[in-house]
Structure formats: C-alpha cells, structure tokens
Amino acid sequence: MKIKQIIVAGTLLVSVASFAQKDELKALKKIYDRDTPSAEDVIAYKANLNKLETLATQEGDKVYLNYYKAVLPQIEIASLGTNTPPKPEQLAKLFTPKAISDIATAYSTTLEFEKTSGKKIFTDDINEDLSVLKPMLFQVVVSLDGQKKYKEASQVFYALYQLDKKDVENLYYAASYATNGQDYDKALGYYTELKNINYTGEGISYLAKNKATGNEETYKTKLERDQYVLLGTHTAPREEKIPSKKGEIYKNIALILVDKGRTDEAKTAISDARKANPDDTSLMLTEANLYLRLNDKVTYSKIVSEVLQKDPNNPELLFNLAVLSSDTDSAQAEKYYKKAIEIKPDYFDAYLNLSELLLRSDEKFVKEMNSLGTSEKDNKRYEALKLERNNSFKKIMPYLEKAVELKPDNQDAKTTLIGVYSALEMTDKAKALKDKK
Structure with missing residues (x-):
C-alpha cells in the first residue's frame, strides 16, 4: 500500500497487484x-x-x-x-x-x-x-x-527503530524517553544495544533561517537545506557539529546500574569504555560522575585532575565539570563556571547556570524569613536576612544581565532577571525589561 499523500492531503494511494489466492x-x-x-x-x-x-x-x-x-x-x-x-x-x-x-x-x-x-x-x-x-x-x-507520556513515546521510538534499523537515532531516543519515563529496565536494554553497535550520534546539522517565521530550522542533509535556500524561503545557511553521544550513553548505563545496586558492573562498564577510548574526555567525565554518585570523592578528584591536565583551558570541559559538581559541591561548581566564563566571555549557558546555582541559596533566606514572628528580636533578624539576601541578589545580577545581553530573547534568563530586579526593588529596570520585545 502506498501512503505517500497521507500527511499532506490525507489521501491514501494504493498499488495494484494481481495474484491468485484464497x-x-x-x-x-x-x-x-x-x-x-x-x-x-x-x-x-x-x-x-x-x-x-x-x-x-x-x-x-x-x-x-x-x-x-x-x-x-x-x-x-x-x-x-x-x-x-x-x-x-x-x-x-x-x-x-x-x-x-x-x-x-x-x-x-x-x-x-x-x-x-x-x-x-x-x-x-x-x-x-x-x-x-x-x-x-x-x-x-x-x-x-x-x-508527558514518556514511556509510551519510548515504545513508539523503539517500534520506529524496528521499522527501519538503519535509523539508529530512533533507538537513542527510545532510550532517552525510557529514562525520562523511569522505565529503567527498557532504558538499560536500549543503551546497551547502542553501546554494542558502537553508536556515537556524531554528525553535522544543516541549519537555515525561515524567512516567514524568523526561526532557525534544522535539516538532516545539506542538499535538503540548500534546496530551501535556493527557493528563497530560507536564509543564513550554516553547519553545526553534532558531538558524540558515546559518553552520555555509557554514563546512563552506569547510572542505571548504580541505581539498581549493580555498582561493580557500573564500574566495569565505564572502565572498559575508557580502555577502548582513552582520549575521550566525555567518558572521563562519566567515570568522574559515577564516583561522585558513589560518594567516592577521592577517586572523583583524581579523575577530574586527569581531565583538566588533558585540556585545562577548554570552556566546555569546565562547564561539564561544573554541572557534575553542582549537586554535591556548589563551591567547586561555582569556580568551574567562573573559569569557563573567564576563558569564553560569551558563554551564555555558563552565565545562566551560574546564576541558577547562586540562586539556590535564596530558598533558605525565604524559609527563615517566613518563619519569623513580630518581636523586636525577630524584626532585627528579618532585616539582617533581608540585607544578606539583597547582597546575594546583587552578586547574581551581573551574570544574569550578561546572559540577557548575549541572548535577549531567552525567556528563562529574562524572567529570572526580572525577578531579581523586583526583589531588589529596582522597579524601573524590571519594567523596562518586561516591556522589551
């Protein structure tokens, strides 16, 4: 059965074949x-x-x-x-x-x-x-x-992979959605299959801006992208390298094994991956993350030192180290983010993540301030906390302002900065930023 028109016009075309049957x-x-x-x-x-x-x-x-x-x-x-x-x-x-x-x-x-x-x-x-x-x-x-039916989406992606096993990317998405849906047994099976077929996901994305919408769109092939540019519907063609997903795949295998209590298998999986790919820093980060999860900070620090020796001025590497450390060692994560920004002053993600990291302390201020009564002692404590909180916001503000400067249309950065301005009673700045389109 031919169904080539089903999406565009909803028409189902069929082929003719004749044969003698029941x-x-x-x-x-x-x-x-x-x-x-x-x-x-x-x-x-x-x-x-x-x-x-x-x-x-x-x-x-x-x-x-x-x-x-x-x-x-x-x-x-x-x-x-x-x-x-x-x-x-x-x-x-x-x-x-x-x-x-x-x-x-x-x-x-x-x-x-x-x-x-x-x-x-x-x-x-x-x-x-x-x-x-x-x-x-x-x-x-x-x-x-x-x-948000992630388990079901994972099942569809895996079925799509079965439909055409040349499109291995569908197996990768099946694994990702299974993880998001907390279907860890399926995710482990899918990630293991990706590992066994040595899937990396590396490649090139071909992008161009749609004149009608102003949005940048992604195409799988250069030919497809260039056709739209030649038609005049798209402009500003460019290419973007798709990094290897191997480190992420091994990381997720290891983390799922850890969650299942299969720690030795997790260590072996990462160790084997490292031996096969000794220069892959993403796998080194995965191993560091594993030992961080196991609360083995000695081994974690050793691996991080090894990573930094390989490429001490790589902002993406420092950013990834910051992400790894953010849940367990916020002070170290802050240092990594700042170092990444020092090397790459236009690193939007580092500014935004650093702001989020520093904003985490606000919860403790709000919680204590809300718990205070109206006594003179409580009022003094409230004012002290308010001053401390404002100083914290002032420390965060420059990073958010830089993030908004780099990407004025990013809603997360804008919304967070408006919140900081409002907390500091900088109403004019908050209003001006709200009014910007």
Whole structure:
C-alpha cells in the first residue's frame, strides 16, 4: 500500500497487484486497493482477517495474512476520508507501539518472502510506505511528549527503530524517553544495544533561517537545506557539529546500574569504555560522575585532575565539570563556571547556570524569613536576612544581565532577571525589561 499523500492531503494511494489466492485474500486485496475504503469496507476487511486465521495454512498465505493484519491502521486511516489529514489523536489511537511493531515485523517478513519467492507483490509498496510512515508516526511521538507520556513515546521510538534499523537515532531516543519515563529496565536494554553497535550520534546539522517565521530550522542533509535556500524561503545557511553521544550513553548505563545496586558492573562498564577510548574526555567525565554518585570523592578528584591536565583551558570541559559538581559541591561548581566564563566571555549557558546555582541559596533566606514572628528580636533578624539576601541578589545580577545581553530573547534568563530586579526593588529596570520585545 502506498501512503505517500497521507500527511499532506490525507489521501491514501494504493498499488495494484494481481495474484491468485484464497477468496478471503482476494477480498482483502480488493479493499486494500481502494483509495478511500468505506466504513463497511473496514468491517468486511476485519471479518476476512478473522476467517483467514484458521484458513491460512501455507507459508505464503500466512505471510500475507500477517501483512494485511499489520496494515489495518492504514486502512482505517484511509476510511476517515481525504479532505483533511488525520489528527494526532487519531494516529495515536490506531498506531499504538504494538501496531507499529507488528508493521515492522510484517514488512520485514514480507520483503524476505518476496525476495526468496521472486514475486514482488508488496515490496514496492513497503519501500514507499516507509518514507511516509516514519514522519507520520513522529506526530504520534510529539502528541505523547506533549502529554508527558514518556514511556509510551519510548515504545513508539523503539517500534520506529524496528521499522527501519538503519535509523539508529530512533533507538537513542527510545532510550532517552525510557529514562525520562523511569522505565529503567527498557532504558538499560536500549543503551546497551547502542553501546554494542558502537553508536556515537556524531554528525553535522544543516541549519537555515525561515524567512516567514524568523526561526532557525534544522535539516538532516545539506542538499535538503540548500534546496530551501535556493527557493528563497530560507536564509543564513550554516553547519553545526553534532558531538558524540558515546559518553552520555555509557554514563546512563552506569547510572542505571548504580541505581539498581549493580555498582561493580557500573564500574566495569565505564572502565572498559575508557580502555577502548582513552582520549575521550566525555567518558572521563562519566567515570568522574559515577564516583561522585558513589560518594567516592577521592577517586572523583583524581579523575577530574586527569581531565583538566588533558585540556585545562577548554570552556566546555569546565562547564561539564561544573554541572557534575553542582549537586554535591556548589563551591567547586561555582569556580568551574567562573573559569569557563573567564576563558569564553560569551558563554551564555555558563552565565545562566551560574546564576541558577547562586540562586539556590535564596530558598533558605525565604524559609527563615517566613518563619519569623513580630518581636523586636525577630524584626532585627528579618532585616539582617533581608540585607544578606539583597547582597546575594546583587552578586547574581551581573551574570544574569550578561546572559540577557548575549541572548535577549531567552525567556528563562529574562524572567529570572526580572525577578531579581523586583526583589531588589529596582522597579524601573524590571519594567523596562518586561516591556522589551
């Protein structure tokens, strides 16, 4: 079945193939070949599938039965009509993770059977469908992500990976979403598979600015990006290197193993990765993070020293060290952020993260101030805390101001700075920043 128009116009195109089969298979083929099957056709389609469950005894009949069963969601989508594209909720209802997995299995089985038999009945349909199914199913993922259904989104990504194992990035996203959904057993399995196939995720992103929206958009290939630039709809083409995800993959394997109490396995996993990639600083940081999680600060400090010896003036490295230290040693994290800023004065993320780190102390001020009564002693303590709190805000303010200067449109930085201005009763500055578009 060809479904290349389903996203753009909601039309389901079908191919024509004729072959002698059981009556039920012929009936299924007849409905399959219709551009827009009716609701009655869908009922008849399902009825013939049920009949074939016991009648399909030969290998070919079984293969095609499973194929027709797997493409039932496409038949149902086509029966909705051709006027408008299917809605994400309709897609999510029909294309469940199991349904996508069944499609993947049926496609691969059918392709292999037709390759062996030499009869290409559905091969061309399948190859064409893959290019359309994947972007359509991404709509399902977007819908699930918006509902914070991370486990379900992970299942869809894994099903997409089964659909086309050349697109390993889907396995990476399956692992990431499984982690976000706290489905750690699945995440560990996916990350381990990524490790075994030596996935790095390195590459190049091709970007260009959309004239209509003003937003920068990302393309997988230079050719695709350049076509939009030539059409005149996009400007300012540029490339951006996608860094290796290997360190992150090993880190997550190790952290999940630690959470499961499998500490020795976690240490071995990182140690083996380090031996295979001795110059990979991301893996060194992963190992440091592991020992930090295990509260082994001696080993952590040793590895950090080793990392810094390799590249002491690398701002990204210092930034990552700051992130690692921020939950356990805020003073050290502050030093790393400041050093990164010293080396790279336009390092927006370092300014923003440093501001967030320093703002953490505000909670203790607010908590104690709210707990005070109205006695003279409490009033004096309140004023002392207010002064101390204001001094803390004044220390943070320059970093936030620099962050806003570097990225005026960043809402997180703007909102936080407005809050600091308001706390310091700098109402004019707060208003001016609010009024800026």
